[in-house]
Amino acid sequence: xxxxxxxxxxxxxxxxxxxxxxxxxxxxxxxxxxxxxxxxxxxxxxxxxxxxxxxxxxxxxxxxxxxxxxxxxxxxxxxxxxxxxxxxxxxxxxxxxxxxxxxxxxxxxxxxxxxxxxxxxxxxxxxxxxxxxxxxxxxxxxxxxxxxxxxxxxxxxxxxxxxxxxxxxxxxxxxxxxxxxxxxxxxxxxxxxxxxxxxxxxxxxxxxxxxxxxxxxxxxxxxxxxxxxxxxxxxxxxxxxxxxxxxxxxxxxxxxxxxxxxxxxxxxxxxxxxxxxxxxxxxxxx
Amino acid sequence: xxxxxxxxxxxxxxxxxxxxxxxxxxxxxxxxxxxxxxxxxxxxxxxxxxxxxxxxxxxxxxxxxxxxxxxxxxxxxxxxxxxxxxxxxxxxxxxxxxxxxxxxxxxxxxxxxxxxxxxxxxxxxxxxxxxxxxxxxxxxxxxxxxxxxxxxxxxxxxxxxxxxxxxxxxxxxxxxxxxxxxxxxxxxxxxxxxxxxxxxxxxxxxxxxxxxxxxxxxxxxxxxxxxxxxxxxxxxxxxxxxxxxxxxxxxxxxxxxxxxxxxxxxxxxxxxxxxxxxxxxxxxxx
Numbered sequence: 001x002x003x004x005x006x007x008x009x010x011x012x013x014x015x016x017x018x019x020x021x022x023x024x025x026x027x028x029x030x031x032x033x034x035x036x037x038x039x040x041x042x043x044x045x046x047x048x049x050x051x052x053x054x055x056x057x058x059x060x061x062x063x064x065x066x067x068x069x070x071x072x073x074x075x076x077x078x079x080x081x082x083x084x085x086x087x088x089x090x091x092x093x094x095x096x097x098x099x100x101x102x103x104x105x106x107x108x109x110x111x112x113x114x115x116x117x118x119x120x121x122x123x124x125x126x127x128x129x130x131x132x133x134x135x136x137x138x139x140x141x142x143x144x145x146x147x148x149x150x151x152x153x154x155x156x157x158x159x160x161x162x163x164x165x166x167x168x169x170x171x172x173x174x175x176x177x178x179x180x181x182x183x184x185x186x187x188x189x190x191x192x193x194x195x196x197x198x199x200x201x202x203x204x205x206x207x208x209x210x211x212x213x214x215x216x217x218x219x220x221x222x223x224x225x226x227x228x229x230x231x232x233x234x235x236x237x238x239x240x241x242x243x244x245x246x247x248x249x250x251x252x253x254x255x256x257x258x259x260x261x262x263x264x265x266x267x268x269x270x271x272x273x274x275x276x277x278x279x280x281x282x283x284x285x286x
Numbered sequence: 287x288x289x290x291x292x293x294x295x296x297x298x299x300x301x302x303x304x305x306x307x308x309x310x311x312x313x314x315x316x317x318x319x320x321x322x323x324x325x326x327x328x329x330x331x332x333x334x335x336x337x338x339x340x341x342x343x344x345x346x347x348x349x350x351x352x353x354x355x356x357x358x359x360x361x362x363x364x365x366x367x368x369x370x371x372x373x374x375x376x377x378x379x380x381x382x383x384x385x386x387x388x389x390x391x392x393x394x395x396x397x398x399x400x401x402x403x404x405x406x407x408x409x410x411x412x413x414x415x416x417x418x419x420x421x422x423x424x425x426x427x428x429x430x431x432x433x434x435x436x437x438x439x440x441x442x443x444x445x446x447x448x449x450x451x452x453x454x455x456x457x458x459x460x461x462x463x464x465x466x467x468x469x470x471x472x473x474x475x476x477x478x479x480x481x482x483x484x485x486x487x488x489x490x491x492x493x494x495x496x497x498x499x500x501x502x503x504x505x506x507x508x509x510x511x512x513x514x515x516x517x518x519x520x521x522x523x524x525x526x527x528x529x530x531x532x533x534x535x536x537x538x539x540x541x542x543x544x545x546x547x548x549x550x551x552x553x554x555x556x557x558x559x560x561x562x563x564x565x566x567x568x569x570x571x572x
Contacts, residue, residue: 113515148434150471151513152496161473185436187405187447210438214500227437229399
């Protein structure tokens with residue numbers, strides 16, 4: 001048992017996509033969820049300073065800010081724009097006191113089929129951003145996305161790659177984000193989590209639900225509604241030294257359409273599945 | 287340049303899904319395509335002996351038979367049925383003189399979330415099948431499917447896993463199938479292809495086309511219509527000692543709806559992209 005009890009639960013704002021920041025904060029308080037993962041668009045909507053004080057006054061911990069990245073571009077102007085946006089994201093993460101700035105690194109550069117080029121762009125961009133993050137005390141979290149997003153969203157398509165990349169930089173500035181949805185299938189997961197020791201800056205959970213929907217971005221489900229066996233993954237994440245929050249982040253039309261209080265109740269009810277100590281629902285356990 | 291010229295082209299029957307065996311064979315002959323990848327349902331429809339003589343008389347080489355596998359099951363009856371079906375598939379491959387029997391290994395066992403269990407079932411089943419294959423002179427090809435199919439079709443979700451598994455068995459009985467659609471994203475692809483030296487028994491190609499369709503099984507395209515850079519992959523496949531046929535296998539509603547002669551022309555026209563020596567179409571090259 002990894003020790004991720006409800007005191008470690010964080011609600012990623014994207015799970016209640018239709019709520020503005022203050023409503024999402026109130027929801028967490030109402031359901032005794034001690035932390036929140038914020039999204040930059042919702043923070044901007046509320047205003048950065050106002051958002052920071054709102055969250056602080058509610059007594060919520062900010063487990064992550066989503067997100068920086070999208071580093072790949074076909075031209076210098078695009079690269080410069082990405083750089084400026086990422087510096088801004090680091091500043092926002094610092095002001096919000098977020099445990100990590102989540103990086104979704106970007107797909108192939110437009111008009112290119114060169115995976116190596118895209119991966120070098122990502123490494124270069126993180127190399128430029130890391131000193132900024134270090135100076136402001138922000139940890140960047142490189143998130144490996146599922147390989148089905150390799151072409152258009154993130155050329156870092158396995159946890160091993162994210163770890164390789166993070167290890168190029170100081171641990172206090174750059175780590176990795178582990179999201180069960182993206183990495184659950186990987187036969188190398190256990191060994192890569194061990195290699196990530198001291199580098200895991202965010203742990204996000206949701207389930208892999210079949211069949212995949214038309215928009216594969218939205219194929220996520222509440223814990224227990226799919227096929228992921230969370231217990232061993234959480235144990236390996238804990239063994240790698242991670243003792244931060246566990247963010248429930250679900251992109252799913254049905255979840256978004258549900259009343260947010262209902263979603264929050266389900267998130268809390270299912271959370272024990274993170275450590276595998278509860279009998280789950282769906283096709284598997286029992 | 288890997289040396290995969292048109293004399294190495296094979297048309298996988300699934301690319302012209304709506305044709306029966308004899309029509310597919312005639313199509314290959316008409317378009318000077320020297321080899322064909324066969325599917326068991328179409329072979330059964332024609333009758334095994336009739337199919338074998340039809341293909342032989344046409345002078346076509348059989349580059350693969352698709353497919354065996356689906357080894358994972360929740361109960362002993364299911365496992366026994368899979369075993370019997372796979373033995374039959376090996377016999378069919380032998381009679382057809384196929385270079386390889388392609389194995390799609392199966393997803394999680396029904397009602398289970400245990401990836402390790404499913405992977406052990408696959409290893410055990412291949413262990414039982416390998417002596418049969420060896421005796422009949424058939425090479426089994428373990429195909430790594432894209433990780434998006436891990437839950438429901440194939441728990442062998444990366445080339446590295448397929449190679450690890452193949453290396454447990456004699457090289458003359460068990461190898462791996464490399465399909466660009468399934469493995470193009472993998473940062474470890476080059477090293478795993480090198481490890482696969484002498485073990486590649488089939489090389490299948492098609493492109494990764496965005497956006498993914500509602501049914502992700504059908505997101506494949508003609509070479510050049512997507513984002514895959516085939517040249518370096520083909521060079522690594524050749525460097526690993528593979529000098530067999532290159533099968534064009536495309537699952538795509540539009541391709542299936544096209545006149546088969548049109549499809550065959552496009553397959554031939556685009557085939558030079560396999561070695562990267564032709565300027566391609568689509569979003570990338572040029």
